[in-house]
Amino acid sequence: MASTTVTPTKMWSGGKSPFNVEYGKLMMWYFLMSDAFTFGAFLISYGTIRFSTNGWPDPNKVFKSYPFAGESTNAPLVFVSIMTFILIISSVTMVLAVHAGHKMDKRGVVKNLILTILGGLAFLSCQAWEWTHLYHEGAWWGHNPFPNADMTASSTNFTNYFFTITGFHGFHVFSGVIINIIMLIMTLTDKFEKRGHYLMIEKAGLYWHFVDLVWVFVFTCFYLI
């Protein structure tokens, strides 16, 4: 038996973390894996239904407006590109916040966390506008005013999936913003200074990047394909 004779490698021999991460970060990674399966199930369901349906609306004709634009504006995907850009920039500021945490730079953490929170709020506001706009055009769960790309009548599953999945993602962004606000308060009250490390910021960062990554897939599935 291998167990008594072979000296196990140091990393796995017990008494320490084999990955050199504390348990909270490990749990966050496994949680993200679990959450990836949730989104995976949603997107695969979407794909299944879409490919078993005869036609589907053309995203260029659905998502073509932006705030304060006239009725006849035709700016396909411009607004959602801005949204996406904002979210990706907020990931950059999150990286900077984590980096500042490594250097025990409280000021840097506070500044970049605030920017990240603002980015998240901006994304959520954009989404709120887009939902409101679509709602006024008659789109909602169970209602789809947009015809298929070949102008035949479309089933409601385009809007059903759009609102469910972007809504579920938006809920994740919202939770991320709340988590970041808690992190900000903890930073301002010197919780992390007293602990001697900003590890919590890193874990919040993992979650935030994951939410960003999911958006890339959601964006691709609903706006590009």
Place this chain on the structure above:
Amino acid sequence: MSNEAVVHTHHDAVHEVHGDHHEHHHHETFITKYVFSQDHKMIAKQFLITGMFWAVLGGLMSVLFRLQLGYPDSNFPWLHSLLGKWAENGHITPDAYYALVTTHGTVLVFFVLTAGLSGTFANFLIPLQVGARDMASPFLNMLSYWFFFTASVVMLSSLFVETGPFSGGWTAYPPLSALGDASPGSKTGMDLWLISMALFVVSSLLGGLNYIATILNMRTKGMSMTRLPLTIWALFFTAVLGVLSFPVLFSGFILLIFDRNFGTSFYLSDIFISKVGALPNEGGSAILYQHLFWFLGHPEVYIILLPAMGMVSEILSVNSRKPIFGYMAMVGSLFAIAVLAFLVWAHHMFVTGLNPFLGSIFVLLTLLIAVPSAIKVFNWLTTLWRGSIRFTPGMMFAIGFVSLFISGGLTGIWLGNSALDIHLHDTYFVIAHFHIVMGVASMFGMFAGIYHWFPKMYGRYLNNTLGYIHFWVTIAGAYMIFWPMHYEGLAGMPRRYYDYGNWESFKQFIELNRFISTVAMIVFAVQILFLFNFFYSIFKGRKMTQLNPYGANTLEWTTPLRPGHGNWPGEIPEVHRWAYDYGKDGKEFISQTAPVGADESHH
């Protein structure tokens, strides 16, 4: 600050805090000790006793619907007193019958054999056997229990709503589950069912993350992965399965909630349903739900089975006084089962119109599971082979598990073939198969664990005589209940029917059904005997006086008789060898904490 430094300060801090705790004995109130406890041992007991509550309720439901199946033409006035309008004239109504069947399935699969089994033993054994003070996050661990508790309350309340609990089968297939108008049980009962299950998924996720993090990160010095007892390996794969499969079910449920309440068509299409009429929906697919459900549903049977397998491996080895045969093969087969669990879900869907070519791939993958299963069975048998077996009640149940796993597993090979499944699908053959291999076998694993670790849990022993009565009646009863169902299924008798009296071909089974129902009631009564033994022994059982009554090697037997929060006073013991050095070099057993001697032979 480097990551490494953080990790190390963290660990030292934990040890200091707990060490402190032990010397001074902080005052604990009733609330922090018994209710909102963060001690993994107390949380394990909470899971166990809540699971027992559900087992009694779920078992009682099966007795009630067996009463209908065994005596379809009789009236029982006491049923009317018990169930009111659900049993007019002392005769269970069809709606009540389906509600009973559905709730029995849901409760037994999720609340008893998932929460009650892995919730109990993962919580109890992981920190004790890997050598940790507690779970990685005791707080999330406590939340895990309370989410389960809340799920239980919601499920229980669904039994009392006016339209009754959900009655569309534990798999909750749409359109029955998606349309409130389809049946009384699909109204409020179904909403409560979904809420309860969503809470349950959260509980399972919080627990699973903790189990994984604890096993990977909190092992004591010297406890390498290949020195872990097989219980821990099994609980590890169980947790991974849960963390990766429950979220898919969760997605499926969210889509179902939208279909029920917000006019979407994820699972509904333009079909015609009697009493409801033509649906306005378009483009959805009811089969989609089945894919999402069984992507959880199949791993779920291994979530139920693996902890039982792990505990049985440990108990068989301890009580045969022999090392487990083929330790690495056992780990490898657990891993193989965990991987294959994700690749076989469509074998539940052979008759849905699945492409036969795709079906043949799922047949192949399904039959592949026979390989790791057979490895495990032969390793158990070879562990028993020429051992000095001690027939403790725990050991009896462990051997019973192996017997049931073989009997039930072999019929799995029948059902895994899509051609045979066309005939056997939705018959009593399926009922017999999964009750033996997953239901009763896992219950046996759970009983084995309870009998074996009860002294560690409560510092007292269970009564052995009652244990032997419990074992023999249960195993004989299990075979008498489920063996005849194979014949009924082969004869084409469908499952989930309320009354078979209308069919000439099934009249031959009237007596057999009555026999099954009678045995079911006797077996249920014996479980009450077990419950009496359990609760009586907590307070009045024979006291445990030795630290290591079984002469076992694992770490939980190095803790004090009644370990406090933190498990070991002083230092956590260091581990020097694997958990299965039984009968080595003339020594009956060598604890994992004993250093390898200079004169000791190597394997």
